[in-house]
Amino acid sequence: MARPARGLQDPQLVARFQRCCGLFPGPCAQGKKYIVTNYFYYYLFWISSAVGQEVFYITFLPFSYWNIHPYVARRLIIMWCVVMYIGQVSKDLLKWSRPCSPPVVKLEKRTTAEYGMPSTHAMAATAISFTFVAVTVDQYKYPFELGLMGAFLFSTLVGLSRIYNGMHTVLDVIVGSLISGLLVAVTYPTWDFLDGLMLASPWCPVFYIAVPLLLCYNYPRLDHYSPTRADTTTILGAGAGSMIGDWMSNHYVAKYSAEVVSPLVTAETVLMALLRFLVGVCFLVVTRQMVKSMALRALCSWYKVSVDDPVAKQQTEIEVPYKFITYSCIGLSATVLVPLLHEVLGLS
Numbered sequence: 131m132a133r134p135a136r137g138l139q140d141p142q143l144v145a146r147f148q149r150c151c152g153l154f155p156g157p158c159a160q161g162k163k164y165i166v167t168n169y170f171y172y173y174l175f176w177i178s179s180a181v182g183q184e185v186f187y188i189t190f191l192p193f194s195y196w197n198i199h200p201y202v203a204r205r206l207i208i209m210w211c212v213v214m215y216i217g218q219v220s221k222d223l224l225k226w227s228r229p230c231s232p233p234v235v236k237l238e239k240r241t242t243a244e245y246g247m248p249s250t251h252a253m254a255a256t257a258i259s260f261t262f263v264a265v266t267v268d269q270y271k272y273p274f275e276l277g278l279m280g281a282f283l284f285s286t287l288v289g290l291s292r293i294y295n296g297m298h299t300v301l302d303v304i305v306g307s308l309i310s311g312l313l314v315a316v317t318y319p320t321w322d323f324l325d326g327l328m329l330a331s332p333w334c335p336v337f338y339i340a341v342p343l344l345l346c347y348n349y350p351r352l353d354h355y356s357p358t359r360a361d362t363t364t365i366l367g368a369g370a371g372s373m374i375g376d377w378m379s380n381h382y383v384a385k386y387s388a389e390v391v392s393p394l395v396t397a398e399t400v401l402m403a404l405l406r407f408l409v410g411v412c413f414l415v416v417t418r419q420m421v422k423s424m425a426l427r428a429l430c431s432w433y434k435v436s437v438d439d440p441v442a443k444q445q446t447e448i449e450v451p452y453k454f455i456t457y458s459c460i461g462l463s464a465t466v467l468v469p470l471l472h473e474v475l476g477l478s
Contacts, residue, residue: 138301141229164235175291192464197403211369213257213310217250218362222350236296248306249298255288256310334377342366346450367454371461406477410468421459425452
């Protein structure tokens with residue numbers, strides 16, 4: 131569905147922002163797609179944009195679990211899953227196209243098959259940053275105003291990165307941020323109640339398998355392939371595995387406390403946090419490769435298609451289960467196996 135090119139939806143507004151930041155179309159005669167004259171903005175927005183990509187899923191969220199507190203990580207993961215699912219579904223229901231090129235320079239290729247409204251990068255950044263402040267401000271005793279400024283700066287950088295990369299209009303980013311902020315504000319009073327329910331209820335594992343799979347299999351269908359369903363399955367799978375792992379740890383390993391204890395920051399604690407992170411991420415990367423390969427081969431063998439056939443891997447009956455299995459195992463590993471490995475290595 132084409133959008134009327136006016137106001138905050140106008141791609142010319144995106145193009146002007148790119149030019150102001152030193153990003154220009156390349157000369158067609160020389161085969162250059164774009165020219166960068168200001169590499170500070172180029173790398174700043176490249177790093178900022180990574181918050182909505184897979185590298186973020188297996189770095190910051192596990193880091194918060196291993197080095198801050200499971201209580202904090204659970205809220206981040208739940209809000210991340212909620213806002214991303216709503217954002218992804220909204221894209222495929224609204225079907226608003228991304229800014230056209232030209233005049234916009236597009237720096238990403240994978241997401242061009244997706245629709246634009248709202249920006250899920252902006253939604254994720256807003257939800258995670260403001261949720262983090264809401265959960266930690268009382269325990270870590272830092273100024274609330276400072277936390278709000280940090281959350282606002284972080285979410286703003288991510289939103290601007292999506293405009294700089296040519297993936298979203300200004301309206302896409304603003305709407306995404308507002309939706310996410312509203313969801314955080316509305317759900318905040320229920321966090322403690324739902325947290326206790328999810329950790330104590332014997333139905334938690336069933337719920338976190340059945341509901342995400344139901345949502346993934348009933349995802350809005352399009353007349354062309356889009357990676358939004360795969361990304362949504364990845365997110366819900368990681369969230370499901372993490373919550374099941376939390377439930378298992380609470381019942382069979384150690385009871386969780388909702389109190390977040392402020393650690394004494396020394397060179398030793400920083401080194402230990404870095405070691406926990408490196409060990410954990412390496413374990414998750416190996417887990418991802420092993421589980422993904424086994425799940426994909428088993429499903430392709432069952433449906434009698436080649437594991438190297440990209441079209442076959444995009445079919446719902448293969449894409450949804452292999453993505454869900456892979457990332458639920460990553461979530462489960464991050465919350466159960468990696469902490470046990472930390473204990474064995476003396477990194478707890």
